[in-house]
Amino acid sequence: MVHDALARLAEERVGHRFKGLPPDAADLTVGELAAQRRNLFTGGFTTPVLALSAERLEHNLAALETFAERHGLAFAPHGKTSMAPQLFHRQIERGAWGITLAVPHQVRVAREFGVERVFLANELVDAAALRWIAAEQDANPAFRFVCYVDSVRGVELMDAALAGASRPVDVVVELAAGEGARTGVRTEAECAAVADAVSAARTLRLAGVAGYEGEVPQADPARVRAWLRRLVALAVDFDKAGRFAGLDEIVVSAGGSAWFDAVADVFAEVPELSAPVLKLLRSGAYVSHDDGHYERLTPFNRVPEEGGLEPAFRLWTQVVSRPSAEQAFTNAGKRDAAYDLDLPVARVVRRDGTERPATGIEVTGLSDQHAWLRTSSEADVEVGDWVGLGLSHPCTSFDKWALIPVAEADGTVVDYIRTFF
DSSP states (O other): OHHHHHHHHTTSBOTTTSTTSOGGGTTSBHHHHHHHTOBTTTSSOOSSEEEEEHHHHHHHHHHHHHHHHHTTOEEOOBTTTTOOHHHHHHHHHTTOSOEEESSHHHHHHHHHTTOOEEEEEEEOOOHHHHHHHHHHHHHOTTOEEEEEEOOHHHHHHHHHHTTTOSSOEEEEEEBOSSTTOSSSBSSHHHHHHHHHHHHHOSSEEEEEEEOOGGGSTTOOHHHHHHHHHHHHHHHHHHHHTTTTTTOSOEEEEEOOSSOHHHHHHHHTTOOOOSSOEEEEEOOOGGGTOOSSHHHHHOGGGTOGGGOOOOOOEEEEEEEEEEEETTEEEESOOTTTSOOSSSOOEEEEEEETTEEEEOTTEEEEEEOSSOEEEEEOTTOOOOTTOEEEEEOSOTHHHHTTOSEEEEEOTTSBEEEEEEOOO
């Protein structure tokens, strides 16, 4: 089933639907185009075009696999980053327990492509979605689904929607990262009340505790570790109270892309409980990394001996106007580039097959379809040049491109990644 679903992606026609692909490939399938191994720079691709580095993508996949193994962590990378089933399966092949997701549509995509284990990092109270989850569980004994609960009201809504389901839905109580943070139960006493509500529900089973340390107010290593120890203590208290009786494993989960070193350190302190503990890390942005936000925040900056990540995205855009010595414009803008956290960064310039650093070039703004470049006296750039931009924030880079070429260092395109947003 999985192979068939992924194979069908290769049968899509290129047509006009996918940005940046060669116009003369319109009648080809994606698989036929991939087999041609065209060069990104000489094979007819049009600008703007977003590409993933084949080598850097593989490096990043290996880096988190190694980190999780070294620290005894299970890994459910957050799939909302890429929403790319091909990458989901590459992550699973590299040892991932399953895939984390955020909303029902994303779970449907994952299930369509055969993902057997899903961790939904949200309380799910949509009755139609819950009925679909129940039907998936009933029809597929191998399907494992876990989601947050963070309110008694949510538990009641879930129980009502799931009436008649033959298998209970596993839930974990979400501990909020602090007062004024995002979702989650604010106090341990309230966590106990939510857990009591789960115990009273006919259709739910309490499987553990979870949360997201990235929302800790004024996050620093000490505050993040303190909150993670609260999460572990909550699991211990629940276990002592017998709330996990009958479980084959107890889920304790946290871990975005900014603090997975702290998660590894604190989860190493989890004591022996009444059942084996599934220490579930959920970092997602690592798969492509970036040239801005996560470049600054990656835990590997703090623990370089543990490894490192490499920015795998490059947005290739072309200079279409050079109105003055201080200004140039390329043909990629907000429709093409992430800009919610940082503006793109000019990395390289290509002219006549030669690539050089983008010295003296700064992106100062984006219009819908233009990047504004400030050019100093050092800048060597003219109309027609290709400018390679580094992007910040993987989640809002993937979602602008439905089909993304994967190119080797010499420009050979070896694959195409399909996204579903």
